[in-house]
Structure formats: structure tokens, C-alpha cells
Amino acid sequence: MSFRRVLAVFAAVLPASLIAVRLFLAVYSWPAVRFNGLGFITSTSWNLGNTYGSPIVRNGVQVLPGAHYGILFLIAGTLLSTLIALVIAVPIGVGAAIFLAEAVPARFRMWLSFFVELLAAVPSVVFGLWGYAVLVPLLGHYVFPVMGRVLGFVPFLGGSTGSGSGLLTAGIVLSLMIVPLIAATLRDAILAEPMVVRESAAALGVTRFEAVWKVVLPGVRKILIGVTILATGRALGETMAVLMVSGNALNYLPPNIYSPISTMAAFIVSQLDSALQDPTGLAVRSLAEVALVLSVISLGVNTLARLVLYRAGLKAARV
Amino acid sequence: MSGRTATGRRLVLMGAMATALAGLTVGATPAKAATVNLLETGSSLLYPLFNLWVPAYTKANPGVKITTQSTGSGTGISQSISGVAQIGASDAYLSDALMKMHKGMLNIPLAISSQMVNYNVPGLNATALRLSGPVLTGIYGGKITKWNDPAIAALNPGVKLPDHGIVTVHRTDGSGDTFIFSQYLAFSTPSWQNSVGYGTTVSWPAAPGAIGANGNPGMVNAIKTTPYSIAYIGVSFRQAIVQNKLGEALLQNKDGKFVALTIANVKAAAAAMTEKTPADERISLVYAPGADSYPIINYEYAIVKAQQPNAAVAAELRKFFTWAISPEGGNAQHFMDAVSFVALPPAAAKLSAAQIATIK
Amino acid sequence: MSGVMASGGMGAGEPAREAARLLRMRRRRTWSVAGWGLCAIGFGLLGIAMGWILLMVLLRGFSALTPTVFLEVTQGTGGGLLNAIEGTLVIGVGSMILAVPFGVAAGLYAAQFSHTLFARAIRFMADVLVGVPSIVLGYFGYVTMVEGLGWKFSLAAACITIAILCLPYICRTTELALSQVPAAMQEAAFALGAGEGLVAWRIALPVAMPGVVTGILLAFAISVGETAPLIYTAGWSSYMWNGQLVGSPVGYLTYAIWAFINEPFASANALAYAAAFLVTFIVLLISVTARLVLLRRQGGR
Numbered sequence: 001m002s003f004r005r006v007l008a009v010f011a012a013v014l015p016a017s018l019i020a021v022r023l024f025l026a027v028y029s030w031p032a033v034r035f036n037g038l039g040f041i042t043s044t045s046w047n048l049g050n051t052y053g054s055p056i057v058r059n060g061v062q063v064l065p066g067a068h069y070g071i072l073f074l075i076a077g078t079l080l081s082t083l084i085a086l087v088i089a090v091p092i093g094v095g096a097a098i099f100l101a102e103a104v105p106a107r108f109r110m111w112l113s114f115f116v117e118l119l120a121a122v123p124s125v126v127f128g129l130w131g132y133a134v135l136v137p138l139l140g141h142y143v144f145p146v147m148g149r150v151l152g153f154v155p156f157l158g159g160s161t162g163s164g165s166g167l168l169t170a171g172i173v174l175s176l177m178i179v180p181l182i183a184a185t186l187r188d189a190i191l192a193e194p195m196v197v198r199e200s201a202a203a204l205g206v207t208r209f210e211a212v213w214k215v216v217l218p219g220v221r222k223i224l225i226g227v228t229i230l231a232t233g234r235a236l237g238e239t240m241a242v243l244m245v246s247g248n249a250l251n252y253l254p255p256n257i258y259s260p261i262s263t264m265a266a267f268i269v270s271q272l273d274s275a276l277q278d279p280t281g282l283a284v285r286s287l288a289e290v291a292l293v294l295s296v297i298s299l300g301v302n303t304l305a306r307l308v309l310y311r312a313g314l315k316a317a318r319v
Numbered sequence: 320m321s322g323r324t325a326t327g328r329r330l331v332l333m334g335a336m337a338t339a340l341a342g343l344t345v346g347a348t349p350a351k352a353a354t355v356n357l358l359e360t361g362s363s364l365l366y367p368l369f370n371l372w373v374p375a376y377t378k379a380n381p382g383v384k385i386t387t388q389s390t391g392s393g394t395g396i397s398q399s400i401s402g403v404a405q406i407g408a409s410d411a412y413l414s415d416a417l418m419k420m421h422k423g424m425l426n427i428p429l430a431i432s433s434q435m436v437n438y439n440v441p442g443l444n445a446t447a448l449r450l451s452g453p454v455l456t457g458i459y460g461g462k463i464t465k466w467n468d469p470a471i472a473a474l475n476p477g478v479k480l481p482d483h484g485i486v487t488v489h490r491t492d493g494s495g496d497t498f499i500f501s502q503y504l505a506f507s508t509p510s511w512q513n514s515v516g517y518g519t520t521v522s523w524p525a526a527p528g529a530i531g532a533n534g535n536p537g538m539v540n541a542i543k544t545t546p547y548s549i550a551y552i553g554v555s556f557r558q559a560i561v562q563n564k565l566g567e568a569l570l571q572n573k574d575g576k577f578v579a580l581t582i583a584n585v586k587a588a589a590a591a592m593t594e595k596t597p598a599d600e601r602i603s604l605v606y607a608p609g610a611d612s613y614p615i616i617n618y619e620y621a622i623v624k625a626q627q628p629n630a631a632v633a634a635e636l637r638k639f640f641t642w643a644i645s646p647e648g649g650n651a652q653h654f655m656d657a658v659s660f661v662a663l664p665p666a667a668a669k670l671s672a673a674q675i676a677t678i679k
Numbered sequence: 680m681s682g683v684m685a686s687g688g689m690g691a692g693e694p695a696r697e698a699a700r701l702l703r704m705r706r707r708r709t710w711s712v713a714g715w716g717l718c719a720i721g722f723g724l725l726g727i728a729m730g731w732i733l734l735m736v737l738l739r740g741f742s743a744l745t746p747t748v749f750l751e752v753t754q755g756t757g758g759g760l761l762n763a764i765e766g767t768l769v770i771g772v773g774s775m776i777l778a779v780p781f782g783v784a785a786g787l788y789a790a791q792f793s794h795t796l797f798a799r800a801i802r803f804m805a806d807v808l809v810g811v812p813s814i815v816l817g818y819f820g821y822v823t824m825v826e827g828l829g830w831k832f833s834l835a836a837a838c839i840t841i842a843i844l845c846l847p848y849i850c851r852t853t854e855l856a857l858s859q860v861p862a863a864m865q866e867a868a869f870a871l872g873a874g875e876g877l878v879a880w881r882i883a884l885p886v887a888m889p890g891v892v893t894g895i896l897l898a899f900a901i902s903v904g905e906t907a908p909l910i911y912t913a914g915w916s917s918y919m920w921n922g923q924l925v926g927s928p929v930g931y932l933t934y935a936i937w938a939f940i941n942e943p944f945a946s947a948n949a950l951a952y953a954a955a956f957l958v959t960f961i962v963l964l965i966s967v968t969a970r971l972v973l974l975r976r977q978g979g980r
Contacts, residue, residue: 003876008797010784014850015804017843021811021819028822047522052414064416066516095721103715112722114970119729121897121966122959123904125933129940129955130732137544160484160528163545176728183725209711237812239907240937248491248531255527262531265812269907270533272818273390274493274520276397279416284822291815302810306803356918356927358832370755386917386928387755389938403831403914536942543943559943 025295029288035061036069040289043070045251046267048274048283055280062280069286071293073253077167077261078294080254081242082235084171085178090228092175093182094217100183101190102212113187120180128244131173136245139172140164144258159256165247166260173241178231185227189220222308229305233298239265264294354381355635360388361395361408362495363534364432364553365619368658369408372649376642383635389534393493393519399622400424405636407622410495410553411519412601423625426601427674428618429643430650431661433585434499436568436615437560438549439542440466440481444566447579449474451571452507452606452614458549459487459504460511461526466547474577481547484528488541488550491531493519496538499605499617500551506606507571507614539563551615554580555658572614573606580613585661588612593664600670618667619660625677633678640675644668733959740956743949753917753930756939756947760954762919762930767958769920770913770931771902773834774841779895782846786853786891791879793858802854805847816840817908825912832914832928840912841905845898852897856890857883889972896969900962906933932958 049064144161152158193216201211247260254261275283366389373385392409399407400421412426457463467480490497501517515521532541539559542548569577578584588607604616627633643649650662751759789798820840824830860883868878914928935954939947
């Protein structure tokens with residue numbers, strides 16, 4: 001038994017570090033949670049207050065005069081950019097997965113699949129570099145102005161098209177980062193579906209595509225949902241690439257899809273050193289609260305993924 | 320440092336995070352090696368000058384290694400307070416609250432810098448637009464949203480202003496440039512003083528489309544790639560502004576005159592303020608009186624702890640700063656010219672030297 | 680293989696019904712073609728975007744690669760990247776030294792005692808930890824280690840932070856690899872009187888080794904490509920690592936990409952592209968190696 005115990009001690013480091021991070025965030029941000037209240041997630045104003053003024057006491061907490069923390073604009077930026085990323089990535093990912101699994105001859109399949117998997121390994125900052133150096137000027141100068149003119153009548157697609165750094169650009173870059181994950185996972189799942197499913201569908205007189213679309217794909221539905229939620233989690237927490245292409249909007253909600261935004265993860269990177277200058281320490285703690293909110297959202301998303309998979313798994317087992 | 324103290328500290332950590340944050344540091348790195356490693360971080364305005372200084376200085380003094388980092392004055396301030404960096408480069412001095420909280424922090428001016436207001440308005444970049452504090456307050460406050468707004472037109476008779484929205488660009492990192500720019504707005508316009516105020520980080524009013532940029536380089540890139548944008552940029556990036564054919568505004572000073580950013584105008588403003596500089600040298604030079612005074616100038620500070628972890632580091636710091644403020648060393652004309660800075664006036668240099676002597 | 684399979688025994692239907700059937704079939708065929716087309720476009724878009732990114736990094740990066748990049752340390756926004764190359768490798772190796780024992784142990788426990796509550800907890804926590812955004816870990820590292828413990832920007836703070844980041848990946852790949860070890864193999868060993876420890880160490884782990892190694896390699900690739908958590912733990916240094924664990928910052932390649940692409944000087948941008956080339960090259964090389972390790976196992980069977 002002692003082997004198991006020693007192993008357990010070593011294995012416990014993983015849960016322990018997660019708990020330590022969680023606990024730290026919760027305990028550390030507690031004064032901020034108390035001071036900011038519910039307004040933290042319902043209002044749009046990140047204001048350290050007068051950093052050159054003398055701290056005052058409000059709600060039993062020492063703060064700078066005029067301090068107010070509300071991150072609705074960050075929550076909106078995070079969720080909207082993730083949503084756009086999913087809208088782009090899921091169809092492309094599904095298409096690419098079907099193409100790889102069903103349309104490519106087996107001897108090329110390995111290489112093409114390999115290519116897709118490699119892309120999943122390209123670091124975030126390299127995507128950011130491409131977005132910053134190539135995509136932003138391209139979209140800002142050529143694509144967005146045309147889009148704004150042609151699609152201007154659609155709400156959220158008209159108005160000032162800005163510089164190219166913003167919500168849509170962030171969504172596009174994010175989508176590229178999660179497509180490989182979706183495509184590779186789904187391809188494996190499709191390939192793992194037994195051949196007999198396809199053959200029996202074919203025997204019923206359907207085309208090969210119909211067999212894939214109506215029989216094979218529903219069979220891997222739970223995996224698609226699972227991997228989509230997983231990808232959501234990744235997009236929510238993505239930092240560097242978003243930081244480089246989002247335009248870092250502060251204190252306003254995006255009036256249209258081209259507008260600059262900021263996300264919670266990117267905001268933590270860009271604001272930590274400013275926050276450290278608040279002599280009362282409340283700004284840093286509020287930033288911890290941002291991290292806490294982000295963690296809670298990603299915990300929720302992950303739990304949801306597991307729940308969906310678990311339920312779908314049960315149902316599939318019963319059928 | 321022994322493992323036991325580290326563990327002890329970890330235990331204390333959760334309960335006393337406030338103290339920890341306030342800059343609890345372990346002065347533990349013993350001077351074993353012959354070379355001393357110094358980390359300079361902060362102001363992106365001072366960064367180009369440090370990048371000229373460091374190779375020149377370390378060549379003559381091989382016993383010291385200095386890493387430079389362009390992170391913004393906010394980082395410079397917080398990391399020198401916490402001891403993470405030995406030299407915090409900042410365009411802003413510490414607030415009274417921070418000074419009271421962290422005893423023994425020095426704000427040592429190394430040179431005098433200034434700030435441009437730049438824009439990218441197609442067709443008008445060769446024209447020096449006239450702008451005033453109240454008009455810039457309107458623009459950054461989201462009240463003046465178009466280039467042909469009557470308020471701008473009134474200052475620029477005869478200039479054909481485009482009917483196009485203004486994209487304001489501000490810094491996302493804690494920045495001394497934000498500090499002096501917001502001071503210009505605050506000192507010239509009571510409504511800004513009463514609402515937003517000034518600081519290295521301010522809560523920018525909602526001006527839809529406003530872009531946040533990282534560091535002065537990010538500001539240059541942002542206006543370069545965004546037509547109809549406006550930004551405040553440290554003078555050490557003037558070369559990049561000229562290269563990219565971007566516009567530079569004439570700013571209204573306290574006497575109501577519109578002045579260009581020239582060495583003479585910066586010196587005029589500095590001359591008006593040098594005598595008022597207190598012994599700890601924490602003073603804003605923004606909006607100086609005088610007909611020729613350029614309104615946005617400032618001391619470029621090194622934020623340093625007076626009490627260093629060991630004598631070797633303290634000695635190297637004293638030596639480096641003494642070199643930096645000397646007219647034969649870092650304040651030599653060719654260094655100043657390269658970044659469009661102005662050397663410290665003798666009276667200010669004397670105060671800086673007195674502060675440098677207290678680094679122990 | 681494509682096409683419509685006639686379901687046999689149709690018989691001679693009325694002509695109208697036959698015509699309707701044909702029409703329906705044609706429509707279905709068109710749909711199918713369109714479907715395949717859309718899938719191809721999906722893959723094409725992915726391929727184009729990715730090819731574009733890699734090509735940009737390769738072309739701009741390669742032309743920025745000069746001997747200076749490999750031979751000199753960074754000087755402000757110029758010079759070389761030797762300090763960053765070294766730092767990236769030191770941080771990667773350091774965090775693996777920390778993460779591998781604990782990650783493999785967690786994976787081993789989760790696989791060998793998979794029915795226990797603790798194993799389930801490990802699996803769940805690993806999944807949650809994967810979902811914790813890396814910047815949150817960086818923030819944690821900064822406030823606790825860099826400032827709290829007074830380690831300043833340091834190798835230790837960077838390695839611990841990256842190790843936490845990599846733990847769940849190593850854990851889950853180890854578990855996955857172990858779960859594919861035939862149960863019969865282990866049962867046979869148990870039947871011969873081997874203990875849990877012996878079975879795990881001498882039977883399960885060696886068989887699963889290629890999978891475990893793949894996981895470790897991929898975790899190493901992650902550590903090479905990370906940026907956000909390092910900005911606040913490793914800091915940045917334009918000199919070589921001085922051998923100290925705490926007290927002095929360390930340079931790394933991803934910082935050079937992020938910081939130097941932002942500068943308005945061509946020389947700084949060139950360094951950023953060179954760094955991007957190196958990071959991408961190292962990460963892809965590791966991924967290919969990891970893949971080959973797996974392939975060789977499959978080929979050997």
C-alpha cells in the first residue's frame with residue numbers, strides 16, 4: 001500500500017496547486033469583492049480614482065477618491081469575441097474534419113491531418129504577430145470599409161469601421177486558434193465511427209455525403225459539443241493574440257463589430273502594472289477579482305462540457 | 320536565502336498579503352559575483368535614451384550589467400518600489416500617498432523631456448494644427464467627435480478640416496506620458512480636473528472607437544495605421560513621427576500663445592520652473608508660465624530606493640547616475656539631441672546630485 | 680465509392696412516381712456535391728490561413744536570421760537573441776524538471792486506481808486546471824512569488840508557474856497512454872504475485888512510455904510558446920542567465936516577439952520576426968518529434 005500512498009502524495013500536487021490558485025484568488029480579491037459589490041459585473045467603468053490624491057475610507061475599505069470598478073465592457077468583449085470565434089470556427093472545423101476523414105485518400109490523410117495538428121501547436125503570440133502585422137492593416141484598410149458600406153444596413157455591421165483592431169479581428173484570430181482543435185478532435189471521432197454505420201446507411205440508398213451528414217455526424221454529436229465547449233474555454237482565456245489585435249478599448253461597450261474591445265485575460269496583462277500603483281492596493285485586488293470572474297466563467301464552461309458529455313454518453317449507452 | 324525563511328514567508332503570505340503587496344522584499348542577493356546586474360524598467364519615453372546610455376556606459380565600466388526594458392512608467396514605479404527593478408524609469412514622480420507609504424523612495428530627475436500631440440489626418444499632416452487644452456479635453460472626453468468641429472475650426476482659421484470622426488488613442492499601460500498629458504488637460508481645463516483628473520492611469524471617458532496602445536511605440540504604430548487618429552507621444556519618438564509623415568500640433572500655453580515643440584521653447588518652460596523645484600524634486604513642469612514656454616514638459620525620473628540591499632549595488636547606482644546627469648556623461652549634447660531631450664539645468668542637476676548621494 | 684445505391688426490388692412503379700423519385704435523387708445528389716464542396720472550402724480556408732501564418736513567419740523570420748541573432752545578446756532593441764534562446768530553453772527544461780514527476784504521478788494514479796474517488800478528483804481537477812487561463816497563473820505567480828516571497832523576476836517563479844500550467848497536460852496524456860496498456864498484461868503480473876508498485880513501474884509505465892514521452896514533449900512545446908505568464912514571472916533580461924534561481928530576470932523568445940514588433944524601428948521588428956521563426960521552429964520540431972515517437976510505437980507493433 002505504501003506505493004499507492006507515495007504516489008498519491010506526488011499526485012496530490014496537481015489538485016493542490018489548483019486549489020492554491022483558486023483559494024488565493026478568492027481570499028486575495030475578497031476586499032475588492034466587498035467594495036465593488038454587484039456593480040463590478042453590471043457597470044462599465046474601470047477607474048482607479050485619483051492616484052495622486054489621498055486615500056479615503058469607503059464601505060470600510062481604504063480607496064482612492066473616485067475609485068470605481070465595473071468590468072461589464074470586459075465581460076462583453078470576452079463573450080462577444082468568443083462568440084464570433086465560435087460562429088466562424090465551428091462550421092470550418094466541421095467541414096475540415098469531414099473533408100479530412102471522408103474525402104481525402106488515406107495516404108494523404110496522414111500528412112494533412114498532421115498539418116492540422118501542428119497548427120494547434122503554434123504559439124498564441126505567433127498568431128498575435130500575424131494578426132498585428134498582417135491581418136489588422138489588411139482588414140482595416142481594405143475589408144472593413146467595404147463591409148461597412150455593403151452591410152451597413154445590418155445592425156452592428158454599420159458605422160465607423162475603425163483601424164482594423166477590434167472585435168471582429170479578435171474573433172477571427174481566435175477562430176483560427178481553435179479551428180485546429182475542433183477539426184482534429186472531430187476527425188478522430190469520425191474515423192472512429194464503425195464502418196458498418198456508413199455501410200448500412202448506404203444500403204438504405206443514401207448518398208455518401210448524406211451518410212456522413214445524417215448518420216455519422218449525429219453519432220459524434222456529443223464529441224462536437226464537447227470539443228466546442230472546450231474551444232470556448234480556450235477562446236475565453238486567450239491572452240496574447242487578443243491583446244495584440246483587440247485595440248484595447250477602455251470603459252465603453254462596442255457600438256459595432258469593428259469597434260475596439262478588450263477581454264478579461266488581455267486586461268489583466270495590460271493593467272497589472274498600472275494597478276500596482278494604487279497605494280491602497282484595491283486596484284490589484286480588483287484585478288484579482290477579474291481573474292476570479294474569468295476563472296468562474298471558465299469553470300462553468302468546463303463543468304458544462306463534462307455535464308453535456310456525461311448526459312450524452314448515458315443516452316448513447318441506453319440507445 | 321534559506322529554505323526555512325522561504326517557507327515561513329509562504330505561511331505568512333495568505334494572512335498578510337497587504338504587507339506583501341506593499342513591497343515586502345527580501346534583500347538577499349549577495350554580491351558574490353564581481354559584476355553587478357541592474358534592471359532598468361519603465362518609461363518608454365526614456366527607453367531610447369537608456370539604450371544609448373547603457374552601451375556607452377558599460378563599455379567604460381565593464382563591472383556592471385544593465386538590462387533595459389520598455390514597460391511604461393507605471394511598471395517603473397511599482398517595480399522599483401517592490402525592489403524587482405533597481406532603476407524605475409518614469410516620466411511621473413510618486414504621489415504623496417506612495418511616498419508616505421514607502422519611505423526612502425527617491426525621485427531623481429535625469430533630464431528634461433517633452434511631449435508632442437500628433438495626428439494622422441490625411442492631407443493635413445504637413446500642417447501644424449493649433450490645439451488647446453480645452454479642445455483636447457473635448458476630444459478625449461468624447462464631446463468633440465469630428466475633425467471639423469467648430470471648436471477646432473475656431474483655432475485653425477483657413478484650414479480645411481475634414482468631416483471625419485476623430486479616433487483618440489491613449490495608453491493602456493500605466494504611463495508617465497498619460498500623467499503629463501492629463502496634467503495638461505487638468506491644469507488648463509477645470510472640468511477635466513474635476514472629473515478625470517491626472518495620473519499615470521486615468522479612467523478615459525467613453526469615446527467610442529478610442530484605441531488603447533501599449534507604450535510610445537504602440538502609440539506611433541496606432542496613429543500610423545489609423546487615419547484620422549490623434550495621440551500624445553513622447554518627444555524621443557519624434558524621429559519616428561517625422562519618418563512616417565505624421566502631424567504635430569502647436570499647443571496653447573498658459574499665456575494663451577500657440578507654441579511649437581522646439582528646444583528653445585522647452586528651455587524657456589524649464590527656466591520658469593527650475594527655481595520652484597523642491598529638494599525632493601517632485602514637481603510638475605506642465606503648463607509653465609511664459610510667452611515662449613512649451614506647455615507639456617517634464618523631468619524624466621529615475622525612481623530609486625535610497626536603501627539598497629548591498630553596498631556594491633548602491634555604489635554602482637551612484638556611479639551610474641552621477642555619470643548620467645553629468646554634462647560630460649549622460650547629459651552630453653549628442654545624447655540629448657538624439658532623443659530631443661534637454662539637459663538638466665545646473666540648479667536641478669545639483670539637487671539630483673544631492674539625492675544620488677543618499678543612495679546607500 | 681460515391682453515388683447512390685439503388686435499393687433493390689423497386690419494381691415497375693408508375694412513371695410519375697418514378698420521375699419524382701429521379702428529381703428527388705438529383706436534388707440530393709446536388710446537395711451532396713455542394714456539401715462536399717463546402718467541406719473542401721472549410722478545409723481550404725483553414726489551410727490558407729495557416730499556410731499564410733507559417734509562410735509569413737518563415738519568410739520574414741528567415742530573412743531576419745543573421746549570425747548576430749545566435750551569437751550576441753540583446754542590446755536595447757537591437758543586437759541578437761542569444762540570451763532569449765538560452766532563457767527559453769532553461770525555463771522549458773526547468774519547468775519540466777518540476778512538472779514531470781508530479782504530472783506523471785498524477786496520471787499514473789488516475790490510470791492505475793481509476794475507480795477511486797481521488798483518481799476522479801485528479802481527472803476533474805486536471806480538466807479544470809487546463810481551463811484556467813495562463814495569465815491567471817501568471818498573475819498568481821507575480822503576486823505570490825515575485826512580490827510576496829520577494830523572489831523578484833526570476834527563473835524559479837517562471838518555472839513554477841509554467842510547471843503548474845503543464846501539469847494537467849502531462850497528467851492527462853500519461854493517463855491516456857496507461858489506459859491503453861492491455862489489462863491482461865497487468866493482470867498476469869498481479870497473478871504472478873507482483874505488487875501494485877511493481878506492476879506500475881515495470882509493466883504499465885514502460886509499455887506506455889512512448890505516450891508519456893509524447894505528453895512531456897508537448898508540454899515542453901507549450902512552455903516554449905508561452906508568453907503571458909512569463910511576462911510577470913520571468914520578466915526580461917538582455918543578458919545571459921546568471922545561474923541564479925531567484926533575484927534576477929531571465930530573457931525568453933516570446934517576449935522578444937511581443938515587445939519588439941511594437942517598436943517603430945525596422946531593426947527591432949526584424950528581431951521580433953527572428954524570434955517568431957525560432958519559437959515556431961522549436962515548437963514544430965518538438966511536435967514532429969513527439970509524433971514520431973508515437974508513430975514508431977505503432978509501427979513496432
